[in-house]
Amino acid sequence: MKSKGKSVAVLVVLAVVAAVLGFTAVFGLGTDKSLSYHNIKLGLDLSGGVAIVYQADKENVTEEEMADAVNIIQRRLDRKGWSEAEAAKQGENRIRVEIPGVEDAEEAISEIGKTAQLMFLTESGEVVLTGAEVEDARKEVGQVSRNSASEPYVALKFSAEGTKAFAEATKNNIGKPIYIAMDEDIISAPIVNSEITSGECMITGSFTGESAEELASLIREGSMPFNLTVMEMNNIGARLGYNAVETSKTAAVVGVALVFLFMLLAYRMSGFAADWALAIYLALEIIAISALNVTLTLPGIAGVILSVGMAVDANVIIFERMKEEMRGGKTMRASVQAGFSRALPAIIDGNITTFIAALVLYFMGTGTIKGFAYTLMIGIVISMFTAIFVTRLLLKCLIGVGINKPYLYGVKKKQGGELK
């Protein structure tokens, strides 16, 4: 910075940048508070809810079958009104389902994981047709036989192929029952009176309106290409999740305040510049996590803390170097220059090494490890920028506006070089 005026201008700009970023991170933009911490998606360990990992009960599943299964589960989740819930393929033959804010995990598990294989069987156990040949299924209410009261039932409409198969089966089984089974359970066993060629059929039984709707929906959504086994179930109560979030917020505020204070006491003006840069870093980190839609979990928070540590570390390395240079008698400006350039290799090597580790963990690891690695990588990239460039710019400008006594930067007076 050549002139005082220019330094002042840059400082003002950086103050405005910090304020705008800080405001965005805390309050967000617009009514939906986008880009703020309010908008950060919390993992189930923080928000409460149910996570289930299912595994296909079949060898050599194809990509297509897996995609079908994920779609079916997603539709079931949507129908349940769990709009935040997500189903995703995990590894070769697993599906991970996360449902935030659900209280009764057991119900969720059994309903979502149902195979929903609808089958029509003859008395001898021969499969006549399956849910795949059903074109439409809906809940109806009406008389199911002459003289009976009105009750809910499920009306089915077969595809052309299904119509043919059903006609054939009814023709061959007059006077005998046809079993309608869902998964392992026989839900209805009507006796065939005559051949049915209309391609329509009703499933009766002791349905309530709700259970008829449920069955119709399950049939409509299609059946799973395989059975699912629950491999892992994790149900975090809402209270625990709430406590975790609230206490983590307090911890974050106190921890950051302590770090700020420490830097200020240890390095005075440099510490002030570091805190300023750190504030920008924290705001950027929050905005990045929000913007990139990262799901923040406990290990993710660990990644953030480690990157905060590394951001501060970069500044500590730089400032210690600067002090050495000042003691050696260099001018303030030269000390800043030399301090930064000499500290740079250590900072870069340290950060790159950690970044490499994070990258490997991200690609190799599963859930927990991935979350940690992801926030760590984001943190390293941002902190390298703020701890090096922003801090340097701030220091140059602070010196530029005339705050240039070594003792202001933590060098004891007797050690201080010539003031120039």
Added chain:
Amino acid sequence: MSFNIIKNRKKFMALSLILIVVGIAAMIFNASQGKGVFNFDIEFTGGTAVTVDMGSEFNNDDLAAVCSEVTGQSNPQIQKILGTNEASIKLQSIDGETRTALSNAIIEKFGLAEDSILSVQDISATVSGEMQRTALIAVLIACAAMLVYITIRFHDFKTGISSIIALVHDVLIMLAFYAVFRVPVNNAFIAAVLTVVGYSINATIVIFDRIRENKGQGNYTAVEDLVNSSVKQTLKRSVYTSLTTFFAIGAVYVFGVKSVKEFALPIMVGIISGTYSSVFLSGSVWYMLLGNSREVFEENE
């Protein structure tokens, strides 16, 4: 010279060795008592875990009795979570219906509120086995990748090896801590170890960077002086960085919920260990690895 790390290197290494041996002894002792090498959570062993807020003081045996009655398992593990009235129950894997029955039975028997069941977890043995494997493989590959990078950047394989030894040391100290204090080993354990690995490697690199720089300037004729001075020059940085990171994680420990505490405490131990190993061990290990080539090095300078 008062600050002579190389001269005292054996003492520093002995201290580390003692701590690690204590850890191994604790592991053997615990295993012989049938409690397992570590206090493994079900994430590592498979099974069902339930956390309940009991609201007030409770008797482990009463709770165990309810669990046995509902599940038919003779040996449910009940642990009171320190500083709370919460109970952690560990069982062999039970199915959904039994889980519901167990929750209801506990709520009814102890007259608890509906939301007292804080968490329920069920993990199959297959998954827990895989998790250990992938975590281990990921960490090993990460170490190998770091070793390659450090070797390239410092033109010295021994620097890389020394850094990795310091890192393995820190992980061993953490493991010793987990074994001695029976801190639950779960997902958070993996995250804690990874954090310390990242921290430790960073701390060590700063010292080797200084060694690299001082060596390049040719200010030192003896390797011993080179290492000692480099460590000394970076000492303040090592301490300050540890302190700030310690503040951040310390706040998490003080304010956090149980799962957070279990995760913060080992990290704090790891940070102390990481600082110790980078200051007192990494340079010494490098010095020892140089071995005979040390003299060549000294002649060259």
